[in-house]
Every structure is written in structure tokens, then in C-alpha cells.
Amino acid sequence: MRIELNGVTLEDALEIISFETKTFWRPVTRTRFCGARQPAKRKELEQNVIKTFYLSNLPAYRMQDVVNAMRTILEVSRIQQLPSQGAIVVRARPTGGAGSELVDDLDKAKPKC
DSSP states (O other): OOOOOOSOOHHHHHHHHHHHHTEEEEEETTEEEEEEOOHHHHHHHSOOEEEEEEOSSSOGGGHHHHHHHHHHHSOOOEEEEEGGGTEEEEEESOOSSHHHHHHHHHSOOOOOO
16 A cells, blocks of 8 residues: 655554554554554553542442443443442543543532531
């Protein structure tokens, strides 16, 4: 395949090429890694972040509601509840902190009347 891309960034060029060749890429230090776009291979090689959210204002029985909201809104499937520690552990692709904002919104103390 021959392709000429003018006036695009390296990341944009890699996105275009990966779309056309059915591959994917991710940065690894100063180099870029490319691999076949197969679900098993992508899951094995894709970069993930593991984050633990501690819920200080939410009772343990409401933890499932937070997990369901995260799965639906953030489209994250790998979530583990740790009710004894009041925590939720999430493994997902890096996002812009949307998970933190969502958990903060859901982990609000009830107002005292």
C-alpha cells in the first residue's frame, strides 16, 4: 500500500494507516507499537490503567449502583468491588479522568435536614 499524508500529525497519520490496514498502535516511550487488530491480541497488548476509587460517603449496599453506572456511562467492563474496604477497582484504557468525576458525583454525603 502506498499512501501520502500531508499536513497531519504523526498520531493522525498512524490513526489513518491503522484504520486502512486493520491494525492498531500505541505509544511506547519514544517509539510506536503496531499490531494486528484482533480482539485477543489487542486485549493482550493494549495499554491499561488500574485505578482504585475509595467511597467514603456511600454505604456498601449502594456500591453495585456505582459499578453499574460506571459500566454504562464509561463503557468499562473490568470492575471489581471491594465492599470490606469501601473501594472499587477499575482496569480500563486511559481516559481524561471521567471516572474520577463520576465517582465523586455518586459518592456524595446525604444532606442533613
